[in-house]
Amino acid sequence: MLFSKNTSKLWLSVLCLFGASSGLYSCLNTRQTAKQTAAAVNKPRVLVFSKTAGWKHTSIPFANATIQKFGQEHNFLVDTTKNAAYFTDDSLRHYQAVVFNSTTGNVLTQEQQAAFERYIQAGGGYMGIHSAADTEYEWPWYNKLMGAHFSSHPLQPGERKATVEVLDKNHPATAGLPDAWPRTDEWYNYKSFYPDLKVLANLDENSYEGGTNGANHPIIWYHEFDGGRAFYTGGGHTPESYSDPLFLGHLWGGLQYAMGNGKPLDSSKAYAIAVPEENRFVKTVLINDLSVPMELAVAGDGRVFFTEFGGNLSVYNTQTKEHKLVHKFDVINKGGTGLIGVTLDPNFAKNNFIYVYYTPPKAEEPYLFHLSRFTVKADNTLDVASEKMLLQVPVQENSGSHHGGSLAWDKEGNLYLSTGDSTTPFPSLGYSPIDERPGAEYYSQDAQRGSANTNDFKGKILRIHPEPDGTYTIPEGNLFPKGTDKTRPEIYTMGHRNPYRIAVNP
Structure with missing residues (x-):
């Protein structure tokens, strides 16, 4: 089939126009799709x-x-x-x-x-x-x-x-x-x-x-x-x-x-981090058949000191895998009294000071918890004669076993002791134990005498600064300035029921 020169030019023009139109349509369609995508995003x-x-x-x-x-x-x-x-x-x-x-x-x-x-x-x-x-x-x-x-x-x-x-x-x-x-x-x-x-x-x-x-x-x-x-x-x-x-x-x-x-x-x-999976831990029993273990303290060399309610202070050596009785305290076990708290001096590696919270025998109420410091000897026994009693907390037998007894340190070398209110909660049937009736039998039913009392150690967090000679001073910032009438300067916080275990963070 033959085309004239003019006919060829006409078809060439049509094809060029079609190509330009197609390109324009393609370009517009691409832009429209991009706009739709951007709108969706x-x-x-x-x-x-x-x-x-x-x-x-x-x-x-x-x-x-x-x-x-x-x-x-x-x-x-x-x-x-x-x-x-x-x-x-x-x-x-x-x-x-x-x-x-x-x-x-x-x-x-x-x-x-x-x-x-x-x-x-x-x-x-x-x-x-x-x-x-x-x-x-x-x-x-x-x-x-x-x-x-x-x-x-x-x-x-x-x-x-x-x-x-x-x-x-x-x-x-x-x-x-x-x-x-x-x-x-x-x-x-x-x-x-x-x-x-x-x-x-x-x-x-x-x-x-x-x-x-x-x-x-x-x-x-x-x-x-x-x-x-x-x-x-x-x-x-x-x-x-x-x-x-x-x-x-x-x-x-x-x-x-x-x-x-x-x-x-x-x-x-955002600051959250993942809590590690619990299955990463392997449980290994180090000591079995303990009788009411209460608190433990870990020394820098890996020794673990721990108390049992009946009076045993023991140590587990993580290096030798040996378990040894450090000392058997003679304690009175009435209404939740006994051997409770233990902690090591921040400078334990040099001074070997250990602090315990326990009730030695006493014939009648009030029974007295002692916060005492002892020295651990080189053979992992207690130098009983080294006892320095820092303070006493009087408690009653009918107490609901509310005696706290946890010990902790802060980075300034201040020692914290938690104490319970030594008040039975049962007669008040779940309500606040407040009983102002006269008579010795009602004394331990009234928390006002303890946790609400500014002049009593019970139901408190106490904060003191132990000194090398076995005494203590009062840190700045406790609840009541030293010398305030009808208060105890050792009180850091008050109004507690039974702060059983405490930690100081950071």
């Missing part, structure tokens, strides 16, 4: 986590679908998962809020827990639905974030009608609710409430049977915690909840709060 994002290691609620897929619908209606992205592998720094940084959708049991490893803590510390948000309160009982940080833990719920039937009393409508989760909101759900009783919760609604226990929290039964709350935000609703057990307009509005308001105002996460504020 910049959209807010929510992670809905529904892993269960215990009871699996049938309402979980309904809650997932509801939050996905929220995302469609309010222009944010929603990822739903049961996979705890999402809990890494690189993953969580993309989310404005993480929802625990009726999770149960232990659902995260220590590494994953630490990543979630860092996410909240950086300014992230959390929302818990229903059995999010039945999750991670052995993770104290989560209990504080969540606000409380599940304790129980009514049975037969587990789901029942009750009235939610709305206390605060100045929050998006409750703004659209009536003052009294009757609804059917599975109503939890709670324990271990975190103290700073902002409670939005209580459950009226008069409106149903099976409540155990009493007149103050929080069921919806929020708070700021550790740099982030947390919201919880006790509702959402039933699938029908997610077709209830009032509950949907309530849930959306809670999610709005958890998502925050769009402020970027600040990872510089």
